[in-house]
Amino acid sequence: MTSSKQLTKSFIAGFLGLFVSSNVLSADIAHALRNNSEEKPVTGNYFEIGLGVAVGVGPSFTKDNDGWAAAYKIINGSYNWNGLFIEKYGESGDPILLGYNAYESDNWSLDIVMGPKFGGLHSDKNDGKFDLLDDRNSSLMFGSRLTGYLGDNVVQFSLKHDISGNSHGTSASALLGRNWQVRNWNFHGLVGLQFFDSRINDYYVGISEDEALRSQFTEYNPGSNINFTAEVGVTYPVSENWVFRSTARFRTLSDADMDSPIFETTRSTAMSLGTSLTYVF
Amino acid sequence: MLILKCIKKIKSLRLIITLFASLCLLMAGNVSASSAELATAAYLEVTPERCIALHKGQKCYLEVTFKWQHSKISDYCLVNTTTNKIIKCWQQQGKGQLSFDFQSKLSNDFALREQKSVIDLARTQIPVAWVYKSTKRPKSTWRLF
Numbered sequence: 001m002t003s004s005k006q007l008t009k010s011f012i013a014g015f016l017g018l019f020v021s022s023n024v025l026s027a028d029i030a031h032a033l034r035n036n037s038e039e040k041p042v043t044g045n046y047f048e049i050g051l052g053v054a055v056g057v058g059p060s061f062t063k064d065n066d067g068w069a070a071a072y073k074i075i076n077g078s079y080n081w082n083g084l085f086i087e088k089y090g091e092s093g094d095p096i097l098l099g100y101n102a103y104e105s106d107n108w109s110l111d112i113v114m115g116p117k118f119g120g121l122h123s124d125k126n127d128g129k130f131d132l133l134d135d136r137n138s139s140l141m142f143g144s145r146l147t148g149y150l151g152d153n154v155v156q157f158s159l160k161h162d163i164s165g166n167s168h169g170t171s172a173s174a175l176l177g178r179n180w181q182v183r184n185w186n187f188h189g190l191v192g193l194q195f196f197d198s199r200i201n202d203y204y205v206g207i208s209e210d211e212a213l214r215s216q217f218t219e220y221n222p223g224s225n226i227n228f229t230a231e232v233g234v235t236y237p238v239s240e241n242w243v244f245r246s247t248a249r250f251r252t253l254s255d256a257d258m259d260s261p262i263f264e265t266t267r268s269t270a271m272s273l274g275t276s277l278t279y280v281f
Numbered sequence: 282m283l284i285l286k287c288i289k290k291i292k293s294l295r296l297i298i299t300l301f302a303s304l305c306l307l308m309a310g311n312v313s314a315s316s317a318e319l320a321t322a323a324y325l326e327v328t329p330e331r332c333i334a335l336h337k338g339q340k341c342y343l344e345v346t347f348k349w350q351h352s353k354i355s356d357y358c359l360v361n362t363t364t365n366k367i368i369k370c371w372q373q374q375g376k377g378q379l380s381f382d383f384q385s386k387l388s389n390d391f392a393l394r395e396q397k398s399v400i401d402l403a404r405t406q407i408p409v410a411w412v413y414k415s416t417k418r419p420k421s422t423w424r425l426f
Contacts, residue, residue: 046413183342186335237333237412280412 047077048243050278058270059253059263061129066265074278085111095138107149113160114142118167118204130262132215136204140164141171153178162200169200186235197224198256205260217261225254238277246275322352323402325359325393330407332383337411343383345407349393350376356396362404363389370396383407 055069078087083101097115104110116138143160156175162168177190201222212219233247249272258266327345334341347359347368358370359379368391371377383389388408392401 181339184334235335237335240331240333240410240412243335243412 045079046280048074048278048280049076050074050243050276052245052274052276054272054274056249056270056272056274057267058272059258059267060265061262063264066267074276076278102144109147109149111145111147112143113145113158114140114163116164117141117160117171118200133207133211133217137166138164139167139169139200139203167200167203169203170197171195171200184237187233188235189230189232191228191230193226193228195224195226198222201225201256205257205262207261220260222256222260225256227254228252241280243278243280244276245278246273248273323393324348324350325391325403325405327391327405327407332385332407332409334386334409334411336413338386339411340384340386341409343407345381345383347379347381347391347405348377349403351393351402357402358394358396360392360394361389362392362401363387385409 050073051071052074053069053071055067057066058068060066060068076089078085080101085099085101087097087099088095095116097113099111099113102110102112117140119136119138139162141160142163143158145156145158148155154175154177156173156177158173158175159170160172161170171194173192173194175190175192177188179186179188181187198221201224205220206222207215207217207220209219211217229249229251231247231249233245236244238244249270251270253266253268253270257263258268325347326349327347329343329345332341332343349357349359351357352375354373354375356370356372357374357377359368359377360366361368363385368381369377369379385407386409388406390404390406392405393403394401
């Protein structure tokens, strides 16, 4: 396990969006799969706050330090109005997402979405290690996501491009999930692939020629990469307002990311196990 | 004069009949009250009281225990009045207990009845509640990447 400062570094790596798999509210997926398949796919409205703890292994900015543990706060919610929606999932560390439901049928839904993504490598959080590097600012990813509800399975495809001008990058993903209800326990499992183009990788884990000249890091220009991600989890309604969740996540890490000189501890995979308790308003 | 006496007698008779009828109604009322007392003598409870599922529309599961009691020994049945199904009957008993695996998407009402009767002697309910009360599909939770 790591110290809190080292944890911060691990989480900064997570905020890069390349090493820690994103979270989902699995029970909600279960609900969508098992109980509301006849419903039109419209974002449900809710708001919840909570606390969680998690442990995991992943790459690090420091040597021989691939384990981490942390407590984190949760702010989750979504609101839909005439097809326009806003989503916030604090548990995943992802910022806010705005969207518009452009098309929906009994089994398919197409959303236009936009939201900030990635970030990190700010000097003040890394003991000055990255002082001589340019800041990596968030990308504003704009694109679409297509969600299909096929029996007990849900598939989702996503394609987004940065319109902020920071990374100019493109990301894509494909996901397949399924849920099971065992009495009041809601289990879920999902697998997915995610693609990041060379611009995203270059902006967030690359080292430019200028940066190499003025810092200890060697120049690095990564290509694109595809990661595999998997997740299993369970959600249980403790009471009418309290929800317990536990989730295990796994993802592969590509050489395009791990060959970056910003990492001193590299891994081919990252895993985490998290448990949380949230209060639903 | 004779006619006047006859009219008075008839009026008196009508008064007596009216009084008698009123007395009969009062007695009938007492019989009704006795039935009410009989009903209140019955007792039915279920624990735990509430079933919580994650989402509206989702089937809720709860292991419950019914307890009933009645002042009169008789044949009684525990009935799910929502589905109109008999859960269990007891022969010549004044009290009973039953462990029951409740499974439903909706709140269910239960009643204690005398066998072959449709009168509810005591009632109780297992309410089904949800954490997420929107029936809309939360597709937003699929924002994975």
